[in-house]
Amino acid sequence: MPGRVMERTMAKMLIPPVQLYGLYVIAHGENGPGGGFQGGVILGASLILYVLVYGLEAGKKRISRGTRDFLLPCGALIYVGIGVACLLAGGNFLEYSALPLGNPKHATHLGILGVEIGIGITVAAVMITLFFETARQDEE
Amino acid sequence: MMEFILAKYNYWICILLMMIGFYAVIVKKNLVKKIIGLNIFQTAVFLFYISVAKVTGGTAPIYTEGAAVYDNPLPHVLILTAIVVAVSTTAVALAIIILIKKAFGTVEEDRIIEMLELNNDK
Amino acid sequence: MLELILLFFLVVCALAAVQMKDLLSSIMLLTIYSLIMAIVWMSLNAVDVAFTEASVGAGITTVLLMAALSRTSREESNRKVSLSVRAPSLLVLFLVTAVLLYGTVDMPAFGDPEAPANLHVAPEYIKHAVHETGVSNFVTSILAAYRGYDTLGEVVVVFTAGACVIMILRKIN
Numbered sequence: 073m074p075g076r077v078m079e080r081t082m083a084k085m086l087i088p089p090v091q092l093y094g095l096y097v098i099a100h101g102e103n104g105p106g107g108g109f110q111g112g113v114i115l116g117a118s119l120i121l122y123v124l125v126y127g128l129e130a131g132k133k134r135i136s137r138g139t140r141d142f143l144l145p146c147g148a149l150i151y152v153g154i155g156v157a158c159l160l161a162g163g164n165f166l167e168y169s170a171l172p173l174g175n176p177k178h179a180t181h182l183g184i185l186g187v188e189i190g191i192g193i194t195v196a197a198v199m200i201t202l203f204f205e206t207a208r209q210d211e212e
Numbered sequence: 213m214m215e216f217i218l219a220k221y222n223y224w225i226c227i228l229l230m231m232i233g234f235y236a237v238i239v240k241k242n243l244v245k246k247i248i249g250l251n252i253f254q255t256a257v258f259l260f261y262i263s264v265a266k267v268t269g270g271t272a273p274i275y276t277e278g279a280a281v282y283d284n285p286l287p288h289v290l291i292l293t294a295i296v297v298a299v300s301t302t303a304v305a306l307a308i309i310i311l312i313k314k315a316f317g318t319v320e321e322d323r324i325i326e327m328l329e330l331n332n333d334k
Numbered sequence: 335m336l337e338l339i340l341l342f343f344l345v346v347c348a349l350a351a352v353q354m355k356d357l358l359s360s361i362m363l364l365t366i367y368s369l370i371m372a373i374v375w376m377s378l379n380a381v382d383v384a385f386t387e388a389s390v391g392a393g394i395t396t397v398l399l400m401a402a403l404s405r406t407s408r409e410e411s412n413r414k415v416s417l418s419v420r421a422p423s424l425l426v427l428f429l430v431t432a433v434l435l436y437g438t439v440d441m442p443a444f445g446d447p448e449a450p451a452n453l454h455v456a457p458e459y460i461k462h463a464v465h466e467t468g469v470s471n472f473v474t475s476i477l478a479a480y481r482g483y484d485t486l487g488e489v490v491v492v493f494t495a496g497a498c499v500i501m502i503l504r505k506i507n
Binding site: 097101102103104105106107109110113114116117120141144145147148151152155166168177178180181183184187188190191194195197198199201202203205206207208209 | 381382384385386389390393394397398401402404405465466467468469470471473474475477478479482483485486489490492493495496497499500503504507
């Protein structure tokens with residue numbers, strides 16, 4: 073995109089802090105408001121900002137269709153994987169206290185953190201995918 | 213009388229907002245306007261649940277040292293799920309609207325019904 | 335007092351969003367509606383929900399609606415809705431409003447600590463959440479630990495929405 077210097081500079085300065093904030097919200101969902109969904113949406117929004125400023129083609133070079141399609145079910149698989157790990161460790165499905173990670177309270181805490189990360193990955197990938205598919209391709 | 217209004221006004225506001233969204237869904241002809249009305253309706257329903265969760269004198273449902281009464285966290289959890297489901301349904305509905313525009317050339321409901329009846333008569 | 339002003343603006347935004355013919359303005363009013371709703375929820379102490387509504391409702395829904403708008407027409411058509419369609423709809427609306435208002439007479443008062451929604455399970459969660467899960471945020475502990483199945487279903491719903499949009503739109507892109 074020729075011109076548009078101000079938008080591109082602001083986007084270059086803003087996108088890394090936005091992504092850092094998204095990761096912060098996912099990680100600190102346990103001590104304050106936040107969690108997997110909110111952080112995932114913020115991560116997705118950072119890439120949408122990139123596409124809005126630099127164009128759809130530049131966005132497609134940054135995150136290709138294969139990467140998007142791969143990340144989409146990753147988070148759900150992480151969630152179910154943690155549940156199955158609890159089954160294999162002897163407890164019920166998604167009973168985090170059965171995991172062999174220290175005392176049950178610690179294991180529950182880590183299980184919740186892992187689940188939030190999984191949720192964040194899927195939600196970010198879905199928001200990016202939704203935008204890339206519904207946005208007008210330049211051939212129309 | 214004032215007691216009655218102060219006790220129930222949250223429900224009345226929710227009903228008013230729900231009916232505004234409902235009117236848009238059933239009367240307006242443009243499909244995108246219907247989706248906007250649906251979003252207004254859904255958000256009004258969430259307001260209803262969150263107002264049910266509030267306890268007088270309660271603080272936010274995050275553990276703090278000196279707090280005595282907390283707000284009810286269970287409706288918050290339900291509405292968190294509901295918001296994400298609402299945006300999912302909005303996204304799929306908009307994808308179908310884009311497909312309709314490609315197939316019929318218009319997103320006005322009465323024009324589409326006319327075209328479908330013309331097709332059926334042939 | 336602040337809440338009453340915000341609720342008044344909510345109703346005004348909703349009415350304006352429904353009535354405008356220019357769909358771009360309608361979408362922007364929907365964004366403002368979502369944001370004011372998030373502020374109302376903050377004043378009701380629902381911090382997680384307000385965060386989610388501000389990011390998802392005011393952020394993602396706007397982007398998706400504008401993207402859909404760029405591929406369909408920007409103005410709603412000017413043909414007026416005929417009275418034969420509007421009158422029965424308004425009648426149905428008034429009937430539904432009357433029934434709902436009749437139902438609110440029996441509902442518990444706003445903020446009542448003895449309301450049935452605040453008894454039974456919720457005090458148990460509040461009492462046991464911190465020392466059973468080690469997480470200070472009750473909403474996160476209920477979401478991920480006590481009601482983990484619902485959250486699993488929710489992640490699958492989000493994934494399904496992404497998969498559906500891919501299936502619907504990749505053919506014509």
